[in-house]
Amino acid sequence: MADRAQDALLAALAAALSLCLPVLDSSAAGELGPVWVLLVLGACAPLALRRRLPLTAAAASAGVVSIGVVLGQPQAGVVVALAAIGSAAYHREDRWPVLALGSAIWMLFNIVLAYEPLQPLDLLAVPGTAVAPVALGYALRLQKSRAEQLARLREAQVRQVWAEERAQLARDVHDVVGHHLSAIRMQAVGSRKALAGTEADAVLTTIATLSAEALQEIRRLLDDSEKPPDLEALVARLPGRIDVRGALPADLPRDVRHCAYRVVQEALTNVTRHSSAEEAEVRIADDEEHLVITVDDQGHGVPGPAGRGLRGMRERVESLGGSFAAGPREPRGWRVRARIPTRGGAR
Structure with a gap:
């Protein structure tokens, strides 16, 4: 839910900036009309789906820009559409070749319709303009994936160190405490034979039993492979x-x-x-x-x-x-x- 709200807010901010910034340019203010406004809003709206449906959002935004080119508004929402294509490359990095090719074809189509007569220099702008957002989105995704892999590796290393330290502690506890508990039990059992039939016999029996149970509990606690009792x-x-x-x-x-x-x-x-x-x-x-x-x-x-x-x-x-x-x-x-x-x- 938080991601959806953030994407909706991003779409609203993109629309606000796309509508406000050109107004500040007095030379372009006269060309802004209802059709241009609708085209800008149509190009920005798909950003609200950029995480859930990244390919659909990029295609929808680019499609609105192409409609604007046909209607004589080639500048309406172009930057937003490129951003949507870059976002699609980030969220669907496995489809970056398709996105790069599609972006190049889309850009070429728009340039052919928007500029007459077409100049060779106009065509030179196609590869860089079309592929740049895809490359940027893909690069950012790779960087994040590598950071996540490094984080998992560090966590695994920490767990390994922890396991080794715990195993060493287990051996130390078993050797020291286990030895003393075994000695207590042996002393109690030996004393019972000498004091059989006396009041101390029952006490020694309890000591021997408790020390044996304590030794068994320590061994069980230190053994990771054994599950605790049901x-x-x-x-x-x-x-x-x-x-x-x-x-x-x-x-x-x-x-x-x-x-x-x-x-x-x-x-x-x-x-x-x-x-x-x-x-x-x-x-x-x-x-x-x-x-x-x-x-x-x-x-x-x-x-x-x-x-x-x-x-x-x-x-x-x-x-x-x-x-x-x-x-x-x-x-x-x-x-x-x-x-x-x-x-x-x-x-």
């Missing part, structure tokens, strides 16, 4: 009634899927820890460009004193270019909402 499994582990509407699309980029799962996990964890709510609702919507996650509850709406969970969710979502909001809802309860772009992520 939402159904997460919901099944949590107390209370949780209504899930929608599901994570199967073709989500990996980082988006991880982020979405962590948002739902943290939001539901806050419900069970810090809210008096016995029910919660999770809604997942996908509009092909964004994944929208909403978690509502009917509790007292306090996310916890430290707020680290909310801060972590916000950082995860915003790191992917998304938006995050959390706060009380009327008449009571708490709402967490995340909107995550689904394009451009790592699959």
Whole structure:
């Protein structure tokens, strides 16, 4: 809609300039009449379609100029028509040969009708005048395409560096933290044998179990190739009634899927820890460009004193270019909402 408004405004400005500038020339003022005005407006109007129908806009504008030549108004809208041809070459760069040839034939036709007797110098103006707007439009398009390619290349390089750094961090965390957790578990298991049957046996069993689970969780978090657990499994582990509407699309980029799962996990964890709510609702919507996650509850709406969970969710979502909001809802309860772009992520 914004592009259409801009093109309509451009057509209006082109018409205003085309009508006003010749009026300032006293030598040409007497030649300006209703027919000239209609021809100028007719040549400018197609500019409103220059992005949606670039070839049609160029042909229509050029056609109006040729009608003006037949009617004895060869100067009406010529510059605007050339601009429309250049714009068509920009938006349809694959058709530039056709546009260049068509522009040359159109210019030759106009010159033959407008100038009698025809001079050789008049014909020399055809190639440059006809091909220049096509060449300019095509060159600008190539420049933009190359800039976009460079931007994509830089983004790919950044992602590659990020992936390498993350892989190095994963190895470091696995080696250091994993080693200590394994040592804790081995110590706990060994101590259980020595203290079997005592009160410490149960405590050591818990330590061994938790350290094993923590080690498994760290390994899973550091493994990009493994997807996070299903939402159904997460919901099944949590107390209370949780209504899930929608599901994570199967073709989500990996980082988006991880982020979405962590948002739902943290939001539901806050419900069970810090809210008096016995029910919660999770809604997942996908509009092909964004994944929208909403978690509502009917509790007292306090996310916890430290707020680290909310801060972590916000950082995860915003790191992917998304938006995050959390706060009380009327008449009571708490709402967490995340909107995550689904394009451009790592699959």
